[in-house]
Amino acid sequence: MQPVNSTPKRGHPLDESGGSISNGRGLRKYPRRGIENNAHKHSHNVQPEINLQTQQPSSSMSSDVRQHQEINQDNTNRKRISFNQLKHAVSSNLRCFFIEFTSDADRNSIPTALHASDLILKELQTNGVLINRFTLVGWAGKKLKLGVNNKEDYATLVSSDKWPTKINGIDIVVVKPKYIPDSFTLVVRYVPRELDENFVSNEIQRTIASADRIKRIHYAYQRRTDDYRFEVKDYREYNAVLQLGRIAIGTNAAQKANVVFVLKV
Secondary structure, eight states, X not given: OOOOOOSOOOOSOBOTTSOBOOOSSSOOOOOOHHHHHHHHXXXXXXXXXXXXXXXXXXXXXXXXXXXXXXXXXXXXXXXXXOHHHHHHHHHTOOOOEEEEEOTTSOGGGSOOHHHHHHHHHHHHHHTTOOOOOXXXXXXXXXXXXXXXXXXXXXXXXXXXXXXXXXXXXXXXXXXXXXXOOGGGEEEEEEEETTSOHHHHHHHHHXXXXXXXXXXXXXXXXXXXXXXXXXXXXXXXXXXXXXXXXXXXXXXXXXXXXXXXXXXXX
């Protein structure tokens, strides 16, 4: 009788399915470690190439942004303007005054823009027109271009008839802007509807001589009274009316003046 050996008989190693690994000739089949290791190394070598490819568009994009910034900076440097010009454009959006020289004037005898503006300012101040210095001086073709950056000086120059007629003995023509800033626009409120529009306009001009472009405001809904909008060319009249706060337009049935309120737009 043979003794029972408790140690299991060694056989071929089992694969994951429980079967033995064999090459059909009864020989063991070992994994090809060299090939696997090479494949593993190759996978590590490929990964950085993929990362570089994904980062390439970002590098190209940053290059485009950098180029765009350089172009913008170059354009900014080319378009630099003085502080006074910037202040004039941003603070008030006021139109400029133009000085035209006669066509037969000797161009060599015409002073520079700065000198001409000083001569005009001195002449205005001598004639009682008190303003600050011009804040915009330059040429627009053959015309001298002058500007101010506050509405008080602008209104004074627009309404003044004391501009010089000559510079260095050369005849000049002053071309004034027709633009009236919104700050010189007023509204009268609560005008009785029975009053005719022409009558109201005449009444306003009797009180405010420089009132112009008087128009009734049209609303989308029915109102018991009317409002009128108009422009005031004379800055002194503009301030005086604002201080009053109200004016009289015609009389009512009781022979009393119709008092209307004046508001700044």
